[in-house]
Amino acid sequence: MIRGRTRRQREFSPLQDKTLANVLRHLFVTEFGYEKKVLFAEVMIERILATIDTFVKPVSLLKPGQLLWMAVANDGRKHTYKPMKDTPQVPVILDLVADDDLKALVNGEKFLVVRRHRHARLLQQALAQGGVLAQTDLAAITLTCQCQVGQDIAHAQRARDRLLPYRGTVQDIGPTLSHKVEVARLLEAGYLEPEICRKLSPIHSLRSVENYAQIYKNVIKLLKRGFAPREISAILSISKRLMNAYIEIVKELHPEIIAGNPHFQKQQEYVVHTPA
Numbered sequence: 090m091i092r093g094r095t096r097r098q099r100e101f102s103p104l105q106d107k108t109l110a111n112v113l114r115h116l117f118v119t120e121f122g123y124e125k126k127v128l129f130a131e132v133m134i135e136r137i138l139a140t141i142d143t144f145v146k147p148v149s150l151l152k153p154g155q156l157l158w159m160a161v162a163n164d165g166r167k168h169t170y171k172p173m174k175d176t177p178q179v180p181v182i183l184d185l186v187a188d189d190d191l192k193a194l195v196n197g198e199k200f201l202v203v204r205r206h207r208h209a210r211l212l213q214q215a216l217a218q219g220g221v222l223a224q225t226d227l228a229a230i231t232l233t234c235q236c237q238v239g240q241d242i243a244h245a246q247r248a249r250d251r252l253l254p255y256r257g258t259v260q261d262i263g264p265t266l267s268h269k270v271e272v273a274r275l276l277e278a279g280y281l282e283p284e285i286c287r288k289l290s291p292i293h294s295l296r297s298v299e300n301y302a303q304i305y306k307n308v309i310k311l312l313k314r315g316f317a318p319r320e321i322s323a324i325l326s327i328s329k330r331l332m333n334a335y336i337e338i339v340k341e342l343h344p345e346i347i348a349g350n351p352h353f354q355k356q357q358e359y360v361v362h363t364p365a
Contacts, residue, residue, distance in 0.1 A: 205244055273338055305338075
């Protein structure tokens with residue numbers, strides 16, 4: 090018996106150890122071979138419980154029309170070629186049905202228009218909470234086919250004259266054009282770097298935009314000087330896919346540069362031809 094403890098302390102202190110942490114501790118020690126690594130097990134359990142606490146939101150935090158969804162973490166990394174189970178995720182609370190949606194429907198707005206606004210809103214809300222949604226997330230959440238989601242996003246981007254923050258653009262994955270390519274197109278359209286910063290979503294730093302713009306300018310210079318696309322990719326340390334996209338822009342806006350490059354006809358495999 091421990092001296093100095095009151096009767097109540099002796100009787101009720103054991104109840105304080107009836108915790109999930111201790112249940113997990115017992116499981117680690119008795120079934121997973123951590124009997125000689127108890128301290129290590131306790132640190133792991135602490136991290137596990139902290140993660141659960143982060144991911145589980147009480148119902149009181151959700152308002153009518155909202156849902157809890159898991160988004161890929163927007164942590165500055167691309168997380169390409171990883172299965173979702175190996176990709177960091179964060180919980181985000183999204184307004185599936187907002188007051189503005191209902192007002193628009195009451196006022197006779199078309200369902201198509203409301204749906205486009207909803208898709209744009211969900212992407213922005215996820216980004217504001219440290220996550221990014223893919224087009225497949227929107228398809229599952231709103232029960233809209235993925236091709237229609239892509240069309241909605243494209244329409245909203247044209248209407249807003251800026252990119253929406255879905256995973257393909259934020260993390261430069263999938264078949265979508267990356268921010269680097271969007272910078273090139275805006276540059277060709279006559280926008281200055283500070284203006285381009287504000288048109289990208291999420292808004293990019295001036296330093297990043299200037300770097301992207303310089304890469305594109307260097308591509309044009311090297312094409313003019315007769316370098317092969319494969320050589321340019323190596324010199325500038327850019328991917329084949331990005332080089333593809335740049336060549337398509339130059340082919341569209343500066344066909345004389347492509348025509349004057351002696352290596353271009355030998356590098357047809359670099360050019361991506363998209364169906365009409």
